[in-house]
Amino acid sequence: MKKQYLLAPGPTPVPPEVLLAMSRPIIHHRSPDFIPVIQDVRKDLKWLFQTEQEVITVAGSGTAGMEASISNFMSPGDKILAVNGGKFGERWAKIATAFGVTTIEIKVNWGESVNVSEIKAHLDKDPSIRGVYVQASETSTGVAHDVKSIAEITKTRENTILVVDAITALGVTNLPMDLWGIDILITGSQKALMLPPGLACIGVSEKAWKHQSQAKCSRFYLDLKREKDNLLKDTNAWTPAVTLWIGLATSLKMMREEGLENVFARHSKLARATREGVKGFGLEVFAKNAPSDAVTAVLAPEGFDGEALYKNLRKQYGITAAGGQDQLKGKVFRLSHMGYSDTFDIITAISGVEMALYR
Ligand code: PLP
Secondary structure (H helix, E strand, C coil): CCCCEECCCCCCCCCHHHHHHHCCCCCCCCCHHHHHHHHHHHHHHHHHHCCCCCEEEEECCHHHHHHHHHHCCCCCCCEEEEEECCCCHHHHHHHHHHCCCEEEEEECCCCCCCCHHHHHHHHHHCCCCCEEEEECEECCCCEECCHHHHHHHHCCCCCCEEEEECCCCECCECCCHHHHCCCEEEEECCCCCCCCCCEEEEEECHHHHHHHHHCCCCCCCCCHHHHHHHHCCCCCCCCCCHHHHHHHHHHHHHHHHHCHHHHHHHHHHHHHHHHHHHHHCCCEECCCCCECCCEEEEECCCCCCHHHHHHHHHHHHCEECEECCHHHCCCEEEEECCCCCCHHHHHHHHHHHHHHHHC
């Protein structure tokens, strides 16, 4: 027998309470049985996103949320500014191109966070830019971009919305949507929401809805306005992923019981423990200045292949971390401290790394 420990940055472990709730017999989504689930999810997502606006949940992975953030708010020929500092930052331009939207990219060295004054310079030079697209936590590098400062730049510009991929940041770190002026805030179920993969949740500001009313990109299934109109009547446009919604209602309830400040404090503590733990035996954290509280990318030491190290962790100790992606393949391994994670998960992970390296 070998016990398994899941410390990859998604899917993350699912609490037993959520698994149990999802094992209930299926219910019909147009019956009165589902209405309390919709009502709880609507209320608690607003709480988590720190917004008065409706948060839209679609069946799909996080990328569905990213795609919807372009197709619902842009028209072909529009220009967006995208921060590209890793595997997920790269994705904005790929999606935009598919919808005939032009991307101006700010390329950021992997491991660094974006220089916010570059965003301001671009918007000052070209006020026709319709959206700034950025990751709050770039999972491939373990970097957190400074969303608060970026929002200060976009907040007063009616023509430009701020779109934040918080797929590995929401429920990890403070991102008060309304207070900061974030226009679109996206997360995915398999991260800090402590659920299996399959849902994307998208918060949309009033300003973004104004953009939506003029946006002409093609959309059908991922038409957020259609789903919003249904949610306001406590129903859904399409058959929702009923079981995942029941899981979501349960995990949101658990987060509410813990309290938002405590959820953030727990993630911050576990992230610091991970960084200090690996530094303790001489390893370097890849993100020097702005590390994410969701995931830590650790540079493999001289003479060690990061990929082999990650495979060894899994084979010998049952610890599933993650390797590096693209240019970081073999150079880093990544440990998650996101979602249903506590002190003992981190102690296990750090001890596992130490044993894999030095035993
Ligand atoms: N953005 C970020 C920051 C991510 O971490 C991920 C997935 O890991 C995605 C986007 C894509 O999400 P998905 O794989 O669920 O489509």
